[in-house]
Amino acid sequence: MKNTQQLPPFPSQTPLSCIDIGVNLSHKRLCKQAPEIIRRAQAVGVERIIVTGTSVASSLAAEQLAKRFPQSLSFTAGVHPHDVKHCDEQTLTRLKKMLDNPSCVAVGECGLDFNRMFSPEATQKEWFHHQLTLAEQTQRPLFLHERDAFEPFYNILKQHRDNISGGVVHCFTGTKKALHAYLDLGMHIGITGWICDPRRGAHLQELVSEIPADRLMLETDSPFLAPKDIEPAIKTNEPLYLPHIVKTVARCRGEDVEETANNALQTTRRFFSL
Numbered sequence: 001m002k003n004t005q006q007l008p009p010f011p012s013q014t015p016l017s018c019i020d021i022g023v024n025l026s027h028k029r030l031c032k033q034a035p036e037i038i039r040r041a042q043a044v045g046v047e048r049i050i051v052t053g054t055s056v057a058s059s060l061a062a063e064q065l066a067k068r069f070p071q072s073l074s075f076t077a078g079v080h081p082h083d084v085k086h087c088d089e090q091t092l093t094r095l096k097k098m099l100d101n102p103s104c105v106a107v108g109e110c111g112l113d114f115n116r117m118f119s120p121e122a123t124q125k126e127w128f129h130h131q132l133t134l135a136e137q138t139q140r141p142l143f144l145h146e147r148d149a150f151e152p153f154y155n156i157l158k159q160h161r162d163n164i165s166g167g168v169v170h171c172f173t174g175t176k177k178a179l180h181a182y183l184d185l186g187m188h189i190g191i192t193g194w195i196c197d198p199r200r201g202a203h204l205q206e207l208v209s210e211i212p213a214d215r216l217m218l219e220t221d222s223p224f225l226a227p228k229d230i231e232p233a234i235k236t237n238e239p240l241y242l243p244h245i246v247k248t249v250a251r252c253r254g255e256d257v258e259e260t261a262n263n264a265l266q267t268t269r270r271f272f273s274l
């Protein structure tokens with residue numbers, strides 16, 4: 001079948017070496033096209049993609065993809081707060097087994113999401129604790145998700161802080177207070193194409209320059225969060241658009257695009273031991 005999705009022009013002709021730290025490549029909207037998505041990403045300089053695990057099944061699917069494309073993909077193993085209501089006594093054993101795989105670079109995504117409450121609050125907290133404990137036991141970094149749950153999330157994370165090796169609060173869209181609280185805890189921050197949204201991303205455009213270069217990482221969170229300022233509008237986000245996000249972040253920080261890209265690349269390699 002012919003691919004009819006029209007792809008907008010690239011913002012930069014020169015490939016920018018970068019790593020997309022959050023791609024839901026095992027998602028049904030992306031997985032069938034994985035080889036093409038990887039190829040298109042590489043053409044613009046995205047040298048590696050970290051495939052996000054959001055449940056045991058999606059983490060296993062991410063593991064399979066990483067096995068097929070070891071030169072291009074790493075993955076995380078964890079359960080998103082939306083999915084923790086399906087966890088059982090097998091869950092931790094299964095995640096632990098995936099974490100033995102050297103391609104598995106983090107525990108997550110895990111955390112709290114009180115925006116839509118797809119899982120009960122108590123269950124979310126319980127499984128956040130479990131996955132933080134897993135990160136302590138395995139000494140793997142954490143890929144963290146927090147939405148509309150700053151205080152309980154921060155308090156639980158703080159309890160584990162001294163025993164975990166590190167964490168990235170992915171898709172950060174929170175307040176200045178939350179940003180500095182995470183930075184003070186030693187966390188890294190993941191910025192998505194949310195920042196490209198002229199309306200919703202305005203506060204983030206101001207805040208992003210407060211993130212030290214050695215704590216800042218970049219991600220598309222594909223197939224979600226397509227940058228809103230690309231014309232014609234993108235239906236399905238993919239890592240191809242990471243350089244566009246890099247460019248926006250660089251502009252907001254008053255840096256050269258190459259400097260932002262290179263700093264984020266070094267930070268990402270260090271954080272995930274790539």
Ligand SMILES: [Zn+2]
Binds near residue numbers: 109144145146170171
């Ligand atoms: Zn997330």
